[in-house]
Amino acid sequence: MLGKLLVRYLKPYVWLLVGVLVFQLASAFASLYLPTLNADIIDKGVSQGDVGYIWARGSLMLAISLGQIACSITATYFAARTAMSLGRDIRNDVFERVASFSEREVTRFGSGSLITRNTNDVQQVQMLTVMGATMLVMAPALAIGGVVMALLQDVGLSWLIAVSVPAILLIAGLVISRMVPLFRSFQQKLDNVNRIMREQLTGVRVVRAFVREGIEEERFRGANTDIMVVGRRVGSLFVLLFPLAMLVLNVTVVGVIWFGGIQVDAGNVQIGTLFAFMQYVGQILMGVLMASFMTIMIPRAAVSGERIGEVLDAESTLVAPEHPVTEFPEHGTVSFRDVEFSYPGAEQPVLSGIAFEAARGETVAIVGSTGSGKTTLVSLIPRLFDATGGEVFVNGVDVREADLQTLWSTIGLVPQRPFLFTGTVASNLRFGREDATDEELWHALEIAQGRDFVEEMDGKLDARIAQGGTNVSGGQRQRLAIARALVHRPEILVFDDSFSALDLRTDANLRQALWRELPEVTKIVVAQRISTVTDADRIIVLDDGRMDGIGTHEQLLETSATYREIVESQLGAGQQGVEAQA
Missing domain, CATH: 3.40.50.300 (P-loop containing nucleotide triphosphate hydrolases)
Structure with missing residues (x-):
């Protein structure tokens, strides 16, 4: 998944990666050539007292060093630019994908997890890109080039390299194998922290109203401690890796000095060659260590890439039609034809057998007890959900065949919250x-x-x-x-219990203004308050997801027991006020 993600988003920036490759290789070759020049100065210039040779070789080394610095800076700039561009592109695509989700997909992932995937997970992929663009070029160049140059200096000491390199690889492999599951757990714990933090910020009034500050603090403390424990275990492995690698490096250098000193004393090896060999051994082990460091970053980035890929590959249930209808034959009409809706995994449908029509300029009210499916019903009109059975028509077109932008432009939605x-x-x-x-x-x-x-x-x-x-x-x-x-x-206004926080007078004045100023706009009104719906052209009564009745206020009082119960429950609290509003 990580590989596919990188290939997909790095393709436009191949020229930057080529620049990184060229300049990093130039920097690596400079690093490999400098020890040879240093050996020449010691063996030829110093031993023979040739000051001119020392100045000539020293000037060459200075020029190469300055060139190496310039190449490293340029390569790092190209790598950083590539990584930042990649992060920008991924975040844009993730945001666009999430924006296309229905409420079903958002609920499946969770808003906290989606935020983490578009921030921290993208950052992990960015870090891998910038480090990989530099280290993954430099590490093999130093390791392979160092082996070649060391062998050219002295074949007799090469057995030290054959021992030290596998030792570092074995240590790195053991440590990394322990890190992979920890990184996956760390990202999940981070999701949990973000979720709890978001809940506490958005629900701060509820927390304080019920004096739950202490309990919520303890809940966050628990989640925070969980991520700390996982992070500490990851950090412990990091702490273990580098000292062990440095131990192998130092032991190898001691071995080079010990056995190389014997060779120098025997006259088989010159001192400059020995110093060059030591530097090449350091570069070899540094290259292996850099590669090991990258293999540590790869598992975490792989987990993040997988999580990002899950979002990008998620198919929204709101599938755009192949040939969307952009011209609607009618205006301001809504029609439900034997509509059914079920949530995934639900034992029974939330809505079943819903059938009604609203003509242009009409007011259709929807009432029912809590959990009867009112909000789900009106969510089908702007296609926030897709009906699992039956058909929903808006302006004479099945909403599943309509162009989404055109559909949404004709509907004004006032949500419950x-x-x-x-x-x-x-x-x-x-x-x-x-x-x-x-x-x-x-x-x-x-x-x-x-x-x-x-x-x-x-x-x-x-x-x-x-x-x-x-x-x-x-x-x-x-x-x-x-x-x-x-x-x-809009041509159609959908009010999902949008008058609940208004007092009776404001509610009545608002409805009168709506009916007076917008006579040709169709109004679908979900309400709990009977006074809000008594003057509707039709009232739909929902009971456990089914239509218990449809008609005017007076008709339903005679035909629907559920509606009478709702009216009587409110009339008992203030009959005259309700009758006056009716």
Whole structure:
């Protein structure tokens, strides 16, 4: 999975990788040539007292060293640019893929995990790219080139290399085999930490209302300790690897000095050659150590690449049609034809046998007890879910055959939990339509009964809105969400229990303004409050996912026992208020 990911995203940057390869090889060749020059200076210049030779060779070594520095800097720049570009491209694609998901896929992955995959996991792949583009070229060049150059210096001491290199490879292999499962566990623990942190931030009011700060802190502390334990075990393996590798390196150098000294004393090897051999041994072991370090990074990046690939390869249940319909034959119509919907793995469908029609300009209300499937039903209209049975038609076209952008442009949705974005009142309202004028924004606010409180805010339309709209009340949040949907100029308005935070008077005034100002807009209204739906053209009563009745308020009082129970439960709390609203 990691290989496919890298091949896919590195293809546009092959020229940068070629640059890294060229400059890294040049740097490696310079490193391999310098010990030979050093040996020449000691054996020829120093031993013979030839100052001119020393200056000539020394100047050459200085020039090569400066060239090596320049090559290393250039190669690192190319590698960093490649890695940053790769990370940008992956994040863009992951974001676009997640944006195409239905609620089913988002729930399957979890929002916390999706955030981690698009941040930390991408970062791991980036680190592997930048380190691999440098080390994976330098390491084999130093190791293989060092062996060749060492053999050219002295074949008699080469047995030390034959012993030390396998020793380092064995140590690295044992350590890395222990790290692979730990890296996978670490990413899962990180998902858990992000999930808990996100829940506590978004649910801070609930946490404080129920005095759960201590319990939530303990829950986070547990998740944080779990990731610390795994990280400590990974760190312990890192700590074990490098001292052992340095031990092998130092023992090898001692061996070179010991046995090389014997050869020098016997007159078989010159001192400069011995020093060059020692440097080549160091470069060989350094190359092997660099390769070992890369093999440590690869497992973690492989886990991250697999997690990223899962998102990129995930098929959304919202499959775009091969030949999407962009021209709708009707306007403002909604039709459910024997619709059924089941969640994956559910024993029974959430909705079953749903059949009704809404003509242009009509108001269709949906009522029912909690869990009866109201929100799921209206989610099928903008195709947030796909029906598992039957057909849903909008403007005369099956939503599964309609172009998604065209479909969504005709629908204004006010969700059960209205969400506002960080910015201003105006920027949130223009989320419905970017080219809306200030007059249109004020008109939408007036219909949504939000003009008064916006005018009182500091800055009015330019008043700041915090993330999620936490600096405004629940009722104000609902009215701003309704105004945003109105700015969108939809043919169909879907209100998913969007009046629940409003008082009875504001609720009534808002509905009257909607019916008066938008007579040709079809309105699908989910509500718990009977006073909100009594003036609807038709009311659909849901009971355990099935239609228990359909008709006007007066008709359902006579024909639907479920509807009568709902009405009576609210009439008991204040009959006159409900009757007045009706």
